[in-house]
Amino acid sequence: MRDQLASNDNKSALAIYLQHKAEIEQTRYPILISQFAALAAQAHLSLGEIQQAELLAEQALSAAQSSPNNPALVEAYNTLYQIAKMQQNYQQALNYFELMRQTEGELNANKASQQAAYHMVKSEIELKNQRISLLDRDNELLFLQQSIYQQEAKNSRLWLILATLIGFTALVLAYRGLTGRRRFKLMAEYDQLTGISNRYHFNNQARLAIKSCRARQVPVAVILFDLDHFKTINDQFGHATGDWALQQIVQACKQFMRSNDIFGRIGGEEFVIMMPGCELDKATLLAEICRDAIVGIDCNSSEHQFSLSASFGVSGSNSSGYDVKQLLADADKAMYQAKAKGRNQVVEFQQTVS
Ligand SMILES: Nc1nc2c(ncn2[C@@H]2O[C@H](COP(=O)(O)OP(=O)(O)OP(=O)(O)O)[C@@H](O)[C@H]2O)c(=O)[nH]1
Structure with missing residues (x-):
């Protein structure tokens, strides 16, 4: 209209x-x-x-x-x-x-x-809308912050797991290295059959012991012994029986030794005992005891009939000085004297032994 x-x-x-x-x-x-x-x-x-x-x-x-x-x-x-x-x-x-x-x-x-x-x-309304959009942004920021914190927490947990794994692996490797080294050291220093020192380790220990005895001016003695007719045992009853006999001999002698005595297998059926702080006569007595113990070994448990014996040579620092080689050489000379005299006996090294 x-x-x-x-x-x-x-x-x-x-x-x-x-x-x-x-x-x-x-x-x-x-x-x-x-x-x-x-x-x-x-x-x-x-x-x-x-x-x-x-x-x-x-x-x-x-x-x-x-x-x-x-x-x-x-x-x-x-x-x-x-x-x-x-x-x-x-x-x-x-x-x-x-x-x-x-x-x-x-x-x-x-x-x-x-x-x-x-x-x-x-x-x-505009003001409210602006406040709402500001609140929305705040919310967005809070949400982002929360997801950052969550991610950080996740990362921290991952790092922790990783560090634990690395630490655990390092521990396992270190343990393996340690046990490996220990096993290797055992193999390198000890005789596999009898468990006593091998020639190399015996020499090292003997050198240290002699050095200490010389420094303290205390005597040192050496017992060297070699099984009698061992070849015959091996030939007649087999190598395994021979091994068994070697182990029995070590066990028989070991029981009479002091903690600082050094027991070594320096040849196939040749053994040595170094006794720091021990006079020759005392060492000769121990050699007699060992000889007797070897003779007393009951070989029936090997399922063969045979007996064991060994010949002993004993040397001491009083006549041979503080020298491993010399002590061994003199004990060896005495041991050959024992073999020559009919075996199964102990001979003390004297300057006259040739
Ligand atoms: N079963 C065994 N036999 C060994 C071992 N090492 C060396 N033998 C043996 O020991 C014997 C040593 O023989 P010989 O050197 O002739 O000495 P023997 O027969 O004891 O004679 P005498 O020493 O003169 O009394 C050899 O048959 C070697 O094979 C070992 O680890 N195990």
Whole structure:
């Protein structure tokens, strides 16, 4: 209708009004009813239909009573103002004019406060939106931080597992190295069959012991012994029986030795005992004891019938000095004397032994 009124097509505007009047009144919506009535009043006024215009303007005013801030009030007062002016009822026209201006002012003020409220609400919403987006970012940051911490914790756990594995592997390798070295040392220093020192290790230990005895000026003695007719035992009963006999002999002699005596196997069936701090006569006595122990070995447990004996030579630092080679050589000479004398006996090395 506003378009028709703007283009001064008042009849079309009224036609629209009449067409929709009943429908609009049924809505019982005062703003709409008053608006339509006010516009129709304007159309009638423009067509010079004063009575209808006044009637509709009055209708618009009464419909708008229940809805203040209604623009239809301004239009209805304007129509009534125009009519009063045309009828030269100037007092009435002034009243309507003032009512129109007052209503217009109230509308504008209301519109302004609505706009201000709208802008305030809008800016509050924007502020809230900004806070929400800031909170979202904070949340994102917290989430990222949390996932970084989780990743760090995961990495730490991995490093811990790796370090434990490395440590464990290092321990295993170190243990293996240690046991390997110990096994190798045992193999390198001890006789596999009897478990006593081999020639190499005996010599090293003997050198140290002699050095110490010389430094302390204490005597040292050497017993050297060789099994009698051992070849015959091997030949008659086999190498395994010979091995068994060698082990038995070592066990038999070992039981009479002190902890600092050095017992070594320096040949196939040749053994040596170095006794630090021991005089020649005492060593000769021990040689006798060992000889006796060897003779006393019960060979029946080898499942063969035979007996064992050994020939002994004894030397001491008093006549041979503090020298391993010399002590061994002199004990060897005495041992050959024992063999020559018929075996199974002990001979002390004397300077006269040749
Ligand atoms: N079973 C065994 N026999 C060995 C070992 N080492 C050396 N023999 C044997 O020892 C015997 C030494 O023989 P001989 O040197 O002739 O000495 P013997 O028969 O004891 O004679 P006499 O020393 O003169 O009394 C040889 O048969 C060697 O094979 C060993 O580790 N095990």
